[in-house]
Each structure stands twice: as structure tokens, then as C-alpha cells.
Amino acid sequence: MAQLGVKIGSLHLNNPVLTASGTFGYGEEFSDFINLDRLGGFIVKGTTLEPRQGNDYPRMVETPSGMLNAVGLQNKGVDYFIENIYPELTKYTSEIIVNISGSSVEDYAKVAEKLNELPRINAIEVNISCPNVKTGGMAFGTTASGAASVTKAVRNAFGKTVIVKLSPNVTDITEIARAVECEGADAVSLINTLMGMAIDVERQRPYLSTYTGGLSGAAVRPVAVRMVWQVHKAVKIPVIGLGGIMSGRDALEFILAGATAIEVGTANFINPKTTVEIIDYIDDYCQRHGVSDINQLIGII
Amino acid sequence: MEKTDKKTIHNYMVDFLITDSISAGDDVVLLRLTPADSNVMLRDMGIRPGQFVQVKTPGNATFLRRPISICYVDDATNQLWLLVRDAGNGSRAIMDSPINSVLNIILPLGNGFSIDKSGTSPLLIGGGVGVAPLLMLGAKLKEYGIKPTFLIGAKNRNSILLKNELSDIGETYVSTDDGSYGEKGLVTQNHILSNKFSSIYCCGPLPMMKAVAGIASSDNIFCEVSLENVMGCGIGACLCCVEKTIDGNVCVCKEGPVFNINQLLWHN
Numbered sequence A: 001m002a003q004l005g006v007k008i009g010s011l012h013l014n015n016p017v018l019t020a021s022g023t024f025g026y027g028e029e030f031s032d033f034i035n036l037d038r039l040g041g042f043i044v045k046g047t048t049l050e051p052r053q054g055n056d057y058p059r060m061v062e063t064p065s066g067m068l069n070a071v072g073l074q075n076k077g078v079d080y081f082i083e084n085i086y087p088e089l090t091k092y093t094s095e096i097i098v099n100i101s102g103s104s105v106e107d108y109a110k111v112a113e114k115l116n117e118l119p120r121i122n123a124i125e126v127n128i129s130c131p132n133v134k135t136g137g138m139a140f141g142t143t144a145s146g147a148a149s150v151t152k153a154v155r156n157a158f159g160k161t162v163i164v165k166l167s168p169n170v171t172d173i174t175e176i177a178r179a180v181e182c183e184g185a186d187a188v189s190l191i192n193t194l195m196g197m198a199i200d201v202e203r204q205r206p207y208l209s210t211y212t213g214g215l216s217g218a219a220v221r222p223v224a225v226r227m228v229w230q231v232h233k234a235v236k237i238p239v240i241g242l243g244g245i246m247s248g249r250d251a252l253e254f255i256l257a258g259a260t261a262i263e264v265g266t267a268n269f270i271n272p273k274t275t276v277e278i279i280d281y282i283d284d285y286c287q288r289h290g291v292s293d294i295n296q297l298i299g300i301i
Numbered sequence B: 001m002e003k004t005d006k007k008t009i010h011n012y013m014v015d016f017l018i019t020d021s022i023s024a025g026d027d028v029v030l031l032r033l034t035p036a037d038s039n040v041m042l043r044d045m046g047i048r049p050g051q052f053v054q055v056k057t058p059g060n061a062t063f064l065r066r067p068i069s070i071c072y073v074d075d076a077t078n079q080l081w082l083l084v085r086d087a088g089n090g091s092r093a094i095m096d097s098p099i100n101s102v103l104n105i106i107l108p109l110g111n112g113f114s115i116d117k118s119g120t121s122p123l124l125i126g127g128g129v130g131v132a133p134l135l136m137l138g139a140k141l142k143e144y145g146i147k148p149t150f151l152i153g154a155k156n157r158n159s160i161l162l163k164n165e166l167s168d169i170g171e172t173y174v175s176t177d178d179g180s181y182g183e184k185g186l187v188t189q190n191h192i193l194s195n196k197f198s199s200i201y202c203c204g205p206l207p208m209m210k211a212v213a214g215i216a217s218s219d220n221i222f223c224e225v226s227l228e229n230v231m232g233c234g235i236g237a238c239l240c241c242v243e244k245t246i247d248g249n250v251c252v253c254k255e256g257p258v259f260n261i262n263q264l265l266w267h268n
């Protein structure tokens, strides 16, 4: 067994495999398929200050090797999370990371402040890159100044590990990464979904109620690997890589490109055991390649 | 939807072998499948009528799985029945799977019909492949000593599905669009609807279910319908399959696919 533990800020993960927010529910949905305690950690659904109903149906359409979604951050709000969901999650031993969103800088800070009180939440992932909400979300993630202002506010409100999740819908992602590093982010994760659109030509209307949505799945992987590689070269803080990881092989692509940890998203829908299969694959890979510690592989490309 | 309550039903991911593939009309196939591992017993899964499965399409014909209703579970032979209609690449790949090939399936998913609300004279209405879940529902009702009546809608005499299987369980009435079998017209025009029923369970195309719901609510009869919203995961993780209800947006894969018509906002 190779040493698979990695460090993200002050967070020690048993292995580099996390789950991507919005694709893993609150973990419980997967407990019949995998032992959640085997994961490095799991990142739960996007949480906002107030409850949100999300966008109208239809919210999803399959596209070549991927899917477009327009869920729009449906969730019951941070207070509901703290009261009703968090207590259930504490039975797991792996790290629980909460993904947060807001429509103003103050919103982000308030949510972060509330989560800071929860002893089992050692990290938050700040979503400044959601393409599916009208205000906030991606708006903060597409300019260096917007990204910096959210990071600064969250940094002040949250004493533990802050991960900022970056949008790929920008010209130069390294510029945004540097801006959030400057404001004290402990790590960055990338990529969120790529903005896309699909049209039903027979009915002559878009598939999604919102017209545009976020592309995820295998289709986005080469874009994600490229961005992880660029950002790893541009910043000193750890990079968490995601986007189209379907297998252990794919996960290693990100690690070699510079990811300290990886997140599994859409693949969970197709094979709910993907995460643990990736952990086993990475271990086997290390042995095959004579690697005693996963950290030796990070960013060697 | 948040699901933090204690689990009573579990989900399984199982490789199934196709044991039979029977053409059932122009573009529909009835598949019978049994777990490749003969130690896996369907009767131990607590499967309820109205639940569905998520099928991994063979040869990666599609990126995501495809949801298909549980048509019937035969405990004696440990067989799962699926009735699949050609609607595109995924369903076609499932239909065309040869005997003895393997399908990876996640099951059982969703809530299922409320059998205990049927009363003594339930009417089960199915349109097209929507008749699928009614076979298991009818069989279960019969097991409980309740006599279901079936009403099935089809385009024409060649596209009537499961007629013999349903007739073995209860009286079965048919409406066809062209009148080539049974009564001509929509199911909602069938004369049998003038009889009194204690409840209605319905699965079929949306316009049909809405029309049936309208009749049930004006007669004040308990009525459940089974929705077919497009699904990403099928297990309540992605929130893509939502339906607007009196309780806000809920996941059809988790809180449904079966809904009491009073929960839905169809009348607004």
C-alpha cells in the first residue's frame, strides 16, 4: 500500500479522492454503494444563506460524452443544513467539505461564519463559478477583483481551510487563481462546469429552461487537465483537479498535471462506485510504478 | 431532496443476464432478466410496484443511464421484466441486447404506488409502454384479494402491450386511436370510466395522465400518476428531475415517480 495521504491547507486527507459538489447529494445517497469512510472526503451540495428553489424543469440534457445542467443551486439554506443535515453527516469519519455560494460578498461571509462554528467542518469550498444563477455565482469568478473580494471576505469569516472553486469560463484562469491566492485562499479547485447550450431542433427550442447550462462529464476533461496544469504552474497553494474524471486513469492525469487532490462529479451518476474504484486504482498504479508516496507524482509534467 | 431519514429501502447495482427478449409490438421489446450472480435474490430487495431501475446502456450507447419502470418481478424464477420502447439511442441499445448478454442495473429506485389506498375496486390506466408498472401493481393487488380493472390505450391493434398478462389478472378494456381494437378514441372516452371505481392508478403520456387526473379530481377519487421526468442520476443526488409540487420542487426519482394528483400543480 502506497502512502496516499495529501495535505490541503490544514486539512489532512487519507487519500486524494473527493466528490464534486452537486453530484454527490449529502453522501447518504451513495451509502448503499460505497463505504463513505474510504473517501478522502466528500464535498456536499452548494449551500446558500437563504433556501433556494433552483431553476425550472427541464434542468438537464445529455450531450456527447457529457451533460448540461441548470439546477441553479437548489438547497434549503445554511440554517437548515446546520440543524438537520450536519448532525447526520458527523457519523462519517472522512472529511466533510461544504460548498458555499452567494449572491453578494456579504452572503458568502455570513454562510462561512455560520459553518465556522461546526467542529467537523474543517474546510469550505467557495463556489465563485456557478453558471446557473443570475446574480453572483459566476459573476464573482470571472474577474480577478470579484474573486479577490469574495475570497477576502470568506477568509476573514472562516478560520479553517478555504478552497476557492474557479470558473473555466474565463480567458486566463491563472490570473483569477493568483488573485485568490493573494487574498489568502488555502487552495483552489477547478474546474466548475463550462457554460454551454443545446437546442432541440425538431421542437425548435432549447433543451434547458434557462437556455444555457453547465457542461460536465468526460467531454470537459481535456480542458480541465489543461487548466489544472496552467494553474499549478502559476500558484504555490495546492490545486484540486476535477472535470470529467470517470476512472482512475483520468484521476492520475490530473495528479500528474499538478492536482494534489481530485474530485469525482458526473461519473457518480453512471457508476456510483467510481470514487472507491479510483482509490484502488491509484494505489495499484503507485505500486506498478514503484511510487511509495502519491505526493511524488503531483505535477511532474 | 435532502434525505437524512433512516434508510428502510436499499439500492443495489447488479449485473443482469438477459434470459428472454420478446417483441411486443412494432417498437417495443419485453426483456426478462435474472441476476448474473444467482445468489442475488430479487425477492430480498423489497421491490414495490411503480419503482424503476437505471440501466447502463450496452456498448456505452449513451453517457448516462436510462430509467425504465419495473414491469414485473417473478419471485419464483428470480426474473425482472422490463418493457422497453425505442425512443432513441439508449433505449434501442437496451432493446437490441442479445439473450445472455449482461445489463448493469441499479435498483429498486423511487417510491412506488400506494397499494394500501386502492379500496376495493381500483382502475389501472396505462398508455403505450406506461402499462409496464401496472402489471406488477395489478398482480400485487390481486395477491391482497383486490380485483383490479385495467384500461389500456394504444395507437392500434398491433401496439397493445401486455394484453394477455393483464387479462389474466383482471378485466381488461382497450382503447385504440384508430379503433382497430376495443373502443375507438382516447382512454378517457372509454365507456368503462362511467362505472364507479374506488381509486385510479395511471401511467402513460403526460396529456393522458393530465386528462385522467382531471376526471379523478372532479369525481373526487384517489388518484396516483407516474411521471417520467428526464433523469441524471436516478438516486436523488443531482436534483435534475424536479417536478413543481405543493411542497416546492421535489425529485421525481426519489419522492416519485408516483405522485398523488393533489400534490401536483397541474390545475394551475
Ligand SMILES: Cc1cc2nc3c(=O)[nH]c(=O)nc-3n(C[C@H](O)[C@H](O)[C@H](O)COP(=O)(O)OP(=O)(O)OC[C@H]3O[C@@H](n4cnc5c(N)ncnc54)[C@H](O)[C@@H]3O)c2cc1C
Pocket (backbone or CB within 6 Å): A062, B052, B062, B064, B065, B066, B067, B068, B069, B070, B083, B084, B085, B086, B087, B088, B089, B090, B091, B092, B129, B132, B227, B228, B229, B230, B231, B232, B257
Ligand atoms: C421513472 C421512469 C420510468 C420509465 N419507464 C420506462 C419504461 O418502462 N419503458 C420505456 O420504454 N421507457 C421508460 N421511460 C422513458 C425512458 O427512460 C426514455 O425513453 C429513455 O430514457 C430515452 O432515452 P434514449 O437514449 O432512448 O433516447 P434519447 O434520444 O436520449 O431521448 C428521447 C426522449 O427520451 C427522454 N429521455 C432522454 N433521456 C432521458 C433520461 N435520462 N431520463 C428520462 N427520460 C429521458 C427525453 O424526453 C427525450 O426527448 C421511463 C422514464 C422514467 C423517468
Ligand SMILES: Cc1cc2nc3c(=O)[nH]c(=O)nc-3n(C[C@H](O)[C@H](O)[C@H](O)COP(=O)(O)O)c2cc1C
Pocket (backbone or CB within 6 Å): A020, A021, A022, A023, A045, A046, A047, A069, A071, A073, A099, A127, A130, A165, A191, A192, A193, A215, A216, A217, A218, A220, A242, A243, A244, A245, A263, A264, A265, A266, A267, B232, B238, B239, B240
Ligand atoms: C447536476 C450538477 C450540479 C452541480 N452543482 C454544483 C454546486 O452546487 N456547486 C458547485 O460548486 N459545483 C456544482 N457542480 C459542478 C461540479 O461540482 C463539477 O465542478 C463539474 O460537474 C465538473 O466535474 P465533472 O465533469 O466530474 O462532473 C454541479 C454539477 C452537476 C453536474
Ligand code: FES
Pocket (backbone or CB within 6 Å): B001, B230, B231, B232, B233, B234, B235, B236, B237, B238, B239, B240, B241, B242, B251, B252, B253, B254
Ligand atoms: S435524477 Fe438525479 S436527483 Fe433525480
